[in-house]
Amino acid sequence: MAEQDLAMQxxxxxxxxxxxxxxxxxxxxxxFSKELGP
Structure with missing residues:
Protein backbone atom coordinates (compact mmCIF):
# COMPACT_ATOMS: atom_id res chain seq x y z
CA MET A 1 0.00 0.00 0.00
CA ALA A 2 3.06 2.24 -0.22
CA GLU A 3 1.97 3.58 -3.62
CA GLN A 4 -1.50 4.40 -2.28
CA ASP A 5 -0.01 6.27 0.69
CA LEU A 6 2.24 8.21 -1.69
CA ALA A 7 -0.75 9.07 -3.89
CA MET A 8 -2.65 10.38 -0.84
CA GLN A 9 0.31 12.58 0.12
CA PHE A 32 -12.86 13.35 -20.35
CA SER A 33 -14.07 15.68 -23.11
CA LYS A 34 -11.78 13.92 -25.60
CA GLU A 35 -12.91 10.46 -24.43
CA LEU A 36 -16.63 11.33 -24.51
CA GLY A 37 -16.45 13.44 -27.66
CA PRO A 38 -16.16 12.18 -31.27
Whole structure:
Protein backbone atom coordinates (compact mmCIF):
# COMPACT_ATOMS: atom_id res chain seq x y z
CA MET A 1 0.00 0.00 0.00
CA ALA A 2 3.06 2.24 -0.22
CA GLU A 3 1.97 3.58 -3.62
CA GLN A 4 -1.50 4.40 -2.28
CA ASP A 5 -0.01 6.27 0.69
CA LEU A 6 2.24 8.21 -1.69
CA ALA A 7 -0.75 9.07 -3.89
CA MET A 8 -2.65 10.38 -0.84
CA GLN A 9 0.31 12.58 0.12
CA UNK A 10 0.50 13.96 -3.42
CA UNK A 11 -3.24 14.69 -3.44
CA UNK A 12 -2.94 16.53 -0.11
CA UNK A 13 -0.04 18.57 -1.52
CA UNK A 14 -2.06 19.40 -4.66
CA UNK A 15 -5.08 20.50 -2.61
CA UNK A 16 -2.83 22.99 -0.80
CA UNK A 17 -1.92 24.58 -4.14
CA UNK A 18 -4.99 26.26 -5.73
CA UNK A 19 -3.24 26.85 -9.06
CA UNK A 20 -2.19 23.22 -9.40
CA UNK A 21 -5.67 22.11 -8.36
CA UNK A 22 -7.26 24.26 -11.07
CA UNK A 23 -4.79 23.01 -13.69
CA UNK A 24 -5.49 19.41 -12.68
CA UNK A 25 -9.26 19.97 -12.90
CA UNK A 26 -8.87 21.58 -16.31
CA UNK A 27 -6.68 18.67 -17.45
CA UNK A 28 -9.25 16.12 -16.27
CA UNK A 29 -12.07 18.00 -18.02
CA UNK A 30 -10.09 18.12 -21.27
CA UNK A 31 -9.25 14.42 -20.97
CA PHE A 32 -12.86 13.35 -20.35
CA SER A 33 -14.07 15.68 -23.11
CA LYS A 34 -11.78 13.92 -25.60
CA GLU A 35 -12.91 10.46 -24.43
CA LEU A 36 -16.63 11.33 -24.51
CA GLY A 37 -16.45 13.44 -27.66
CA PRO A 38 -16.16 12.18 -31.27
Missing amino acids: VLQQVVKLPVVKVDRSKFLVDK
